[in-house]
Amino acid sequence: MATKYGGYMGKVMLINLSNGRIREYPWTDEDRRLYYGGKTMAAKIIGDNLCKNTKPLSEENMLVITTGPFTGTGAPSSSRFNISTLSPQTGILTSSNCGGNFGYYLKKAGYDALIIHGKSEKPVWIEIHNEKIEFHDASDLWGTLTGQAQEMLDEKLTKKNGKVPKNGKIVIGPAGENLVRFASVVSNERLAGRGGVGSVMGFKNLKAVTVSGNKEIPIYKKNKFEDLNYNWIRYLRNHPLTGDQLPRLGTAGLVSTMQMRGQLSTKNYNYGQYEDYEKVNGETLAEEFNIVNNGCLSCPIKCARTVEVNGKAVKGPELETLGLLGGGILNSDLGLINKWNYELDELGMDTISAASTLAYAMEANEQGLWDNGLEFGKTDNISQIWDDVAHRRGIGDELANGSKWLSEKYGGKEFAIHSKGLELAAYEPRRTVGLGLGYAVSNRGGCHLNGGYMVLVEGLSLNVDQQNPHGKPDFTVVFQDLMEAVSSCGQCLFTTYAFFPPPIISNPNSWYTKAFCKAVPYTGPVLRLLNKFPEVACFHLPVIFNQSKALHLITGMPVTFGSFFKAGKRGYTLERHINTHFGVDRNADTLPKRLTDVPQIPGDDSTRVPLEKMKNVYYKARGWDKNGIPTKKTLHRLNIKLKDKA
């Protein structure tokens, strides 16, 4: 619906693949004010429309593709878009975020979001150009790898238009078509990797969507926003994390720090350190494999790497892939990781879940639970395994269901490293217990980012006591909510690295950095007040946190730091509220016993995640009851209300 706010195109389209009907979905300015965009907006749409009996792989399930009010405005790292749906991996709400240029072009075409439901009888792809939305036969694209599919789409568009139109695309690979539970959606070289969004697309027989257009993206106070933006980008470029570490080594640069801190998952999370880590770390990637640094549209950080595989320049691996396909399976060949990373992207599979499922299978074999031929350190057959998973052949057919499903069939639940069915990232939580809590309570399952990314202060950039649980639940709430709000604006979460003033990061031995780190365990009561009454922060934070002011200048909405924070809180709680309809409660907020019951350092009880204790404090800080259900009072306080459904 038309909007008075800048930053929005004012249109959300509902596309029914079953009957080909397309209509506008009513999304009002009141909705925009409460939910901004991104994953939060998608959660509201899904919560309003799906009932608790909806199955992930069903006609009723929706793929909700959203942008945010920052997308396409030139705000730093704001080319993100989000795909939310019910996940075939977890059975609950998932949201998967992606860079590239699809979000930008979706807005240029005049849309803030697409909602795709139903199921096409035959494979189709959708072409969107401004007001025109067309379905095309995709039988010739079906079965292609993600790179080839994108090339073929460009050829088709070129044939039609006489030249390659500037466009954004999303495609799935064979993994999505064959309903691999952790299939991803690919856009250029970027991925909406997590939660199996690709298999929902595959189930709907939707191979691809292309978008292009030439609409203006309105900005409420353009000049003032540009002034703010100039200084914001300068700040990010001068920050030690967003201006140095991430551009220099990418996320791969974190491998060495994690090793030092005992946080590098090794041999399926048996250990937190890998003796050959130097062969698979960011420094080696930079020296021996990196061709050029790269990144998403309108991003001053540029954290991506380009490496060479079989003579071709392709996207390099992220930290999670390096950790899980390196020490995670006892492989020290970085060239192989680059190759596998490329293969997984081409087949359209999430590297985190694929790697972690493989590690589970290796351990199940080692322990005599499942005779599958897979062994730690044995790497000669892995490319074939990926292909078999994507095409559901042989043991690949079972691996395609992920580690939770496998552990229910073969046993070994204590070392199937997932939460709510989603495999954990490469950070070993027994040495970053705040992140351990985050993994367990995260709305989309075992996710470090949705979990609040406490590891950033628990060793990666600051030295807050890794094992001390005090203060961590309250900090987790703050980080989760701020990241929720940032993400709902369409901005990359790496910009949140810059929340910490540069001197604190650059001078780890200074008195103020030490004081900050020492103070964290005692900050609970203060943070609890802020969590309960975010409105008291009725101002904008200067320099370090520009998002709330930018949102006001782009949209014209009345925004303060407090209301921005509250919107994040609303989004996070809304997702939880929806998930409770799908059976999520305290019992679902778990980690495998290896992480909660077995100390990483034998005899040192502090090197395990004291989860149940932290959960109690966390639920209280969130205004949820002891069973982890948001109370009526909390829902009311945050203006959360879903439409009644039959």
Ligand code: SF4
């Ligand atoms: S920081 Fe990295 S992932 Fe984020 S927008 Fe920039 S290049 Fe993309």
